[in-house]
Amino acid sequence: MADPAMSVTPYWELVFDADGDPDGRRRDRLLAGVSERGVRDLIVFAHGWNSDRSGATRLYDRFFAPVPRLAPTARVGYVGVLWPAMRFSDEPIPDFPRAVAADPPRRPALDKDTRHALLETFPGRAILVDQIARLLEQQPPEEAELEEFGRLVRTLVEVVAPGPQALFAADTVAEGVPQSEPEMFAGPSAAACEAFAGALAECEASRTQGFRIPNPWDGAHELLRQATYYAMKRRAGTVGERGLGRVVGQLAKAAPGVRVHLVGHSFGARLVSFALRGLPEGVRTVKSVTLLQGAFSHYAFAARLPHDARAGGVLQGQQNRVDGPLVCCHSRHDTALGTMYPLASRMAGDSRSAAEGAVGRMLGAKWGAMGHDGVQAVPGTHTYTLAEALRAKLPASGCVNVDAAAVVRRGGPPAGAHSDILHEELVRLVLAAGHVR
Numbered sequence: 001m002a003d004p005a006m007s008v009t010p011y012w013e014l015v016f017d018a019d020g021d022p023d024g025r026r027r028d029r030l031l032a033g034v035s036e037r038g039v040r041d042l043i044v045f046a047h048g049w050n051s052d053r054s055g056a057t058r059l060y061d062r063f064f065a066p067v068p069r070l071a072p073t074a075r076v077g078y079v080g081v082l083w084p085a086m087r088f089s090d091e092p093i094p095d096f097p098r099a100v101a102a103d104p105p106r107r108p109a110l111d112k113d114t115r116h117a118l119l120e121t122f123p124g125r126a127i128l129v130d131q132i133a134r135l136l137e138q139q140p141p142e143e144a145e146l147e148e149f150g151r152l153v154r155t156l157v158e159v160v161a162p163g164p165q166a167l168f169a170a171d172t173v174a175e176g177v178p179q180s181e182p183e184m185f186a187g188p189s190a191a192a193c194e195a196f197a198g199a200l201a202e203c204e205a206s207r208t209q210g211f212r213i214p215n216p217w218d219g220a221h222e223l224l225r226q227a228t229y230y231a232m233k234r235r236a237g238t239v240g241e242r243g244l245g246r247v248v249g250q251l252a253k254a255a256p257g258v259r260v261h262l263v264g265h266s267f268g269a270r271l272v273s274f275a276l277r278g279l280p281e282g283v284r285t286v287k288s289v290t291l292l293q294g295a296f297s298h299y300a301f302a303a304r305l306p307h308d309a310r311a312g313g314v315l316q317g318q319q320n321r322v323d324g325p326l327v328c329c330h331s332r333h334d335t336a337l338g339t340m341y342p343l344a345s346r347m348a349g350d351s352r353s354a355a356e357g358a359v360g361r362m363l364g365a366k367w368g369a370m371g372h373d374g375v376q377a378v379p380g381t382h383t384y385t386l387a388e389a390l391r392a393k394l395p396a397s398g399c400v401n402v403d404a405a406a407v408v409r410r411g412g413p414p415a416g417a418h419s420d421i422l423h424e425e426l427v428r429l430v431l432a433a434g435h436v437r
Contacts, residue, residue: 005057007065010037011078013057014044018084018235019163020242027247030079031254039077041259041287041436042251043067046244047080048266048295049087049232049419056082059265059422066427071436077258083239085232085267086121088114088225094410094420108136108221118156118228128156132224139217143190149220150189157231159185168237168274169230171297174311182230183346184223193219196226199339203413222414226344232267233296240271245278252285259287261434265421269294269370273301273326276318288324288434292421293334293408294370295341301326301399302377307366319378319399327400327433329386329426330374331408335416337369345369371418374401390428402429 012030015023034042045063047056060080067076110118110133118129135149159181184192197219248260264272269291276286299305300313319326332338345367368376375381381399384392389402407423431437 005061006078007061008067008076008078010039011060011064011080013080013082014244014247015082016084016239016243018165018238020239020244022243022247027250030247031251034077034251034255034258037077038075039255039258040075041071041261041434042077042079043261043263043430043434043436044079044081044244044248044272046083046236046240046262046264046268046271048085048236048264048268048293049229050085053082055087056080062422063427066424067431067436070424070428071431074436076436081239081244081268081271083243083271084121084235086117086228088117088228094417094422108139108215108217109133110136110221110224121228121231122156125156128152132156136217136221136224139215146190146193146216146220147188150192150223153189153224153227154185157227159230164242165234165238168241169234170314171300172305172311172313174308181347182344184226184344185230189220189223190216193217193223195219195343196222196340199343200414203335203339203416222340225414226340229267229295230344233270236267236271236296237274240274241278243275243278244271245275246280248275248286249278249280249283252280252283256285258285259434259436260285261287261430261436262289263292263430264290264294265292266295266371266418270296270300273315273318276321277315279321284321284323286322286324288430289319289322289326290426290430290433291326291328291370292426293331293337293418294328295337295418296370297345298368298370298373298376300370301375304377306377320397322397324435325395325397325400325433326375327389327394327402327429328370328375329402329404329408329429330371331403331405331417331420332372333405333409333411333417333420334371335411335413336418337372338416340414341369341372342367374403375399386425386429390425390432394432400433 015026050056064078132152193216197214197216201214262272300315302313303316305311378399382395383401386404386406407425408417408420410420411417
């Protein structure tokens with residue numbers, strides 16, 4: 001299926017709702033079209049932070065564009081996964097036009113684009129969004145108002161979600177029980193806002209060499225962002241296992257000779273990883289997985305956690321369902337994952353203080369993300385720099401960490417280089433992981 005907005009062909013889209021149910025017509029066009037077009041290698045890309053189809057397709061268009069030149073004889077097909085996520089408009093995306101990456105708003109007020117995205121992402125919650133926006137605009141000094149703000153945010157994102165999404169929030173389990181809710185939901189909201197405000201001030205000071213007194217309402221804005229992304233994280237797992245994994249299984253029946261290569265950015269990396277758990281038994285058509293700045297726990301594939309022998313990752317062993325390598329790209333320049341993600345992921349009952357955790361190494365080690373330091377606690381994981389990985393013959397199976405900081409390095413606070421993924425070197429890595437030539 002050709003798309004005039006895309007630089008490559010054949011291109012298909014898979015569209016899923018928040019519970020992982022696909023658009024049947026688009027799915028069926030893909031299942032029939034892959035064989036009709038003689039596709040041998042199918043690259044399936046899942047976006048992360050994104051507010052609309054146009055933003056996702058621009059990402060796919062730019063990322064896929066070098067493939068025909070880099071693999072001129074390969075019979076490649078392309079799939080863009082569309083699922084209901086969102087991006088705050090104060091997160092500029094390197095290399096994207098202003099229409100996609102808008103100027104940052106005056107923090108902590110809720111700008112109209114982000115407000116619209118919240119309404120689209122959480123339909124039927126207009127009154128809640130209005131109340132949240134009013135508090136961010138007014139910034140009342142009373143601590144009770146920060147607590148009320150936290151209550152509204154928890155209600156907006158539905159910490160205990162209805163339907164199947166409730167099963168997909170955790171990245172680790174302890175003795176078969178999913179991890180507890182993050183402290184930002186279970187503890188005092190004022191303390192969470194102050195911790196986020198301190199982390200934001202520290203990130204900005206490191207960039208500007210200046211210092212300003214943290215504003216707890218800046219932290220409240222960040223609490224809203226992180227709570228929203230908690231809902232996106234939950235959806236990503238749902239769409240991956242219940243949606244994409246099943247479609248890949250159907251594709252294996254419809255076109256058994258097609259080699260599938262899964263690629264995901266941010267929460268899209270979590271989506272494609274959970275798709276492995278949703279594959280029907282015996283399906284071996286996934287030949288590579290490439291995670292670009294994955295926004296989920298670096299222990300997700302671990303059988304045991306270093307700090308708790310009773311606990312393990314929810315995806316432990318799933319890398320073995322790939323008939324090839326699972327490649328994890330990470331960068332120390334990703335502030336969203338290096339600073340904000342561990343703070344937002346800190347579990348209720350953790351003994352370390354939020355203030356210490358915002359900047360301490362121990363919190364990052366315990367609650368860190370794939371995209372900041374790679375897959376952790378999985379024996380046999382190979383480690384490369386990006387340059388080394390592009391020169392080497394990558395392992396035929398297992399987990400592979402690739403330090404991509406040499407190219408994934410642009411972007412200011414609060415996200416840092418989290419979305420700086422439009423680099424030909426990363427496209428070459430995807431092709432190398434899947435032996436696409």
